[in-house]
Amino acid sequence: MEKELIKLIDTTKCTACRGCQVACKQWNEMPGLKTKQWGSYQNPPDLQWNTWTLIRFQEYVSDKGAFKWLFRKDGCMHCTDAACVKVCPSGALHHTEFGTVGLNSSRCIGCKECVSACPFDIPRYNRETDKIYKCDLCYNRLRGDESPSCVKSCPTGALTIGRKDAMTKKAYARAKELGGDANVYGDKFVGGTHVLYVLDEKAKVYDNLPRDPSVPFSIIVWKDMLKPLALLAAGGVLAGSFLHYILHGPKLPDEPGPNEPGKEEKGGE
């Protein structure tokens, strides 16, 4: 793909200022929700429907007794071989011309297939809107030749974005420069991710970061091997749906959306 992009997260330059966490909410118009101090700078404690990127704070003592405070910006890795795209029945999750995984919210039916399929535990479901949410690498900004809002906000250069080849080279050059256990994470699995990390420590050290992420085997069986069969059945499903619409009318959401007044205090899932 000519336009294929990679966002590089250099954890060794991140100061955990969390400008990216806020900028993401600002651009994507996500609310700030009620939280509690739970004994950590990491807040919200995990990704949630209104939090598409999160700085994870981790106190780490190496085998040699050296103390480090590790910061890792968590969020969608934008896989080439994306489990979420494979399982999404409605086409809401899709690959964009930049190689990233876009999300067309209006097509999301809230089936949560992607939530269980994602090897990085990224998509988050909101009960109130019956939809899933995740980073789309600011697709609307990329289309306008602007960097994603997280990259734009980063003061130290920990976040950068550019053409795939150049960024991969940059990542490896940086890891080499750092030496020690520094390594590049992301290009060796799920067909290569469109978010790469330069990690200071081995991947296994980091909380919530899979060492060898892959598309679940069941999904490969169902979607890659049996999909041709499923297509045969699709005609029947469409006919059935049309009949349902004629008899019962369109499906309506049960509750008002999250952006309506008085709804912002409720936590996500």
Added chain:
Amino acid sequence: MTNHYIDLKNSDCILIMGSNAAEHHPIAFKWILRAKEKGAKIIHVDPRYTRTSARCDYHVPLRSGTDIAFLGGMINYIVNNDKWFKDYVLNYTNASFIVGPDFTFQDGLFSGYDAQKRKYNKDTWVLEKDSKGIPKRDMSLNDPRCVFQMMKTHYSRYTLDKVSSITGVSKENLLKVYEEYSATGVKDKAGTECYALGWTHHTTGSQIIRTMSMIQLLLGNMGICGGGVNALRGEPNVQGSTDHAILYNILPGYLKMPPASLDTLDKYLEKNTPVSKDPQSANYYQNYPKFFVSFLKSMFHDKATAENGFGYSWMPKLDDGVHYSLMHLFDKMYEGKIKGLFAVGTDPAVSSPNTNKVRKALEKLDWMVGENIFNNETYSFWKGPGVDPKQVKTEVFLLPASASMEKEGSQSNSGRWVQWKYKAAEAPGDGIPVGEITIKIMAAVRALYAKEGGVHPDPILNLKWDYTDIKGRYDALKVSKQINGYFLKDTVIEDKAAGTKTEFKKGQLVPTFGMLQVDGATASGNWVMAGSFTATGENRMAKRGKDDPTGLGLYPNWSYAWPVNRRIIYNRASCDIYGKPYNPKRKLLEWVGDKWVGDVPDGPWPPQADKEKGKYPFIMKADGLGALFGPGMVEGPFPEHYEPLEGPLAKNPLSGQLINPAIEIFKSDLDKVANADAKFPYVCTTYSCTEHWCSGALTRWQAWLLEMQPELYVEIGDLLARDLGIRNGAKVRVSSIRGAVECVAMVTKRFKPFQIEGKTVHQVGLPFNYGWLFPKDGSDSTNFLTPTVGDANTFCPEYKAFMVNVQKI
């Protein structure tokens, strides 16, 4: 800052001490990382491992309030190991001066101390002069009474063992920092220091900074690219508040506030105008009368005449020996002696030390006027926790102000860059700029004085007060031009060196402070800002040129840097006495032919090797040289370690003097102190977090920020938490002898216990960003814990070292 933010990238070694730069100056920290990428060593010395430590080469923990011991040990190391930059120290500092015969130092006290008044008589803190009035010098530095030898003796007491025992820093770590930092004491290396509130928030704050200045002089790091002593000042407008005198003891441009005893202009000018008999000293402050008279002219314009001392008698005067800092203000308010308060853009009910005292003091007011963009705990004190509104007589007015983005004006950053900015949005509702509120109030006050006379109406009625546009609104540009200054009559300026004469017309702007006049021909509201406009009215603060001719990041055409667009002050010290740069790779300035090339030099004079016309580089000092012996400070010419007012030790390991002998002790019934008291065994420090700003009065209303840092917490080392049985995330009570707060325990490996005088001492820390008003479950002010005590020179409160207890709830 002696230097500026971008210049941090030019450094070879950056000591971050007294600052959490990554968290509180995240944009500035970019330049520190640039230096690191080029191979600079970045060292963080701080009680707590922070987000800054995470990005430095290494972190060295030290006990709060022991910075002078740490730095004094570095001076001892530099001197004993011959790490000092000889050419620089000999030529550019007062190391060779001879200290007066009656000056002594014994057991923690300098000569002249009056224990009753807690004050020094400085008569013996003098340097000897010859018959012509020129300082005596011993260029061999062998004279036992020379500054260098006196300094060496003073800091010989700061041995590795002693310093380690006071600070809790291991000897290995002390040596590591001392070696690494003092390696910059050579021609082609630059070391810099970044500090912030971690240094100023101490009873010894000013002297900590001075100790570092001495180190920088010894290593030849002053006035050079990548060097200097750099205060990282933040958005709370610390730079603007000192430049433009929002402090009680100075007038704009760091002119001195007159005391009552100097009751005439002549007496005042004589007292404040330094004299030097040394022909090589520029003694630039000999121009003080020009700056001050121009200031008076800006205040009173035509009403200020030579006959009436330019209106000097209309200026308010300080009572001699009395201070008027925030702490004094609340002390007097608590005594019931202050009846009204304007609290503009501030939330002292959260941010001032000793919250119990502050909030009680507010109840004694008759009235209070608040100007802010949000309500806060100060304006709502009458309905705060434990307060019965029916019992409070204070009438409170809250006027809606616009935020910084909602108005035009200038912003001053730490690097002395004054940048013009425009209004980005209209203020919501009735919000108007604070300047506009001031205009409206002053118009009403003047009308009342004009009508009724009243007590001492002259200063009010004679004030030049025409800062409105044609629609009668506050005009930021008009104010800025007044700050810059005008010629008040046609004036010919003669430049003898260049052999030119230039005529300026009445009403033209003064293009540089060198043209200010002592006879009333010029007005300037703030002499350091004279030059922020050109004579033809171009606003230099609005300049946005991106050219960088030196390649050093000076960007001379981006905004205006005071003074006279000089980007690095004392820059003549970057060259040897012949004007050749010490480090040709970072050529800040060079004497070429008959002029300086590079940054705007500290004066046009030739380098000092020219005995006839040459001048010393430190032109703002009367002697022209960097002061290793600095008698200007109230607690002594050589900084000395004293324990904080509240600490874990009953005795100062270095002397018989436990605390800073010159600090003022407040004595109200709410000013309790518990030093070395088993009931309060833990050292405590307070700080901000990246996600909130100061008292949090602005940021706690912002849902995205509150989501990240929702409520008050105390950071506790895991070993202490284990001893106390406190789990991570549990509710705890932190108390000092003055008050208590409840908050969430954050158990961490980032606080480690210290070994102090053979005993284990734990330290804990809390952010100071929370108050009861909002969020309702976010706890309350950390300053319930802090003492009313401050630095002896500045009265900046001690927020960084005091004693507490921590208990499970």
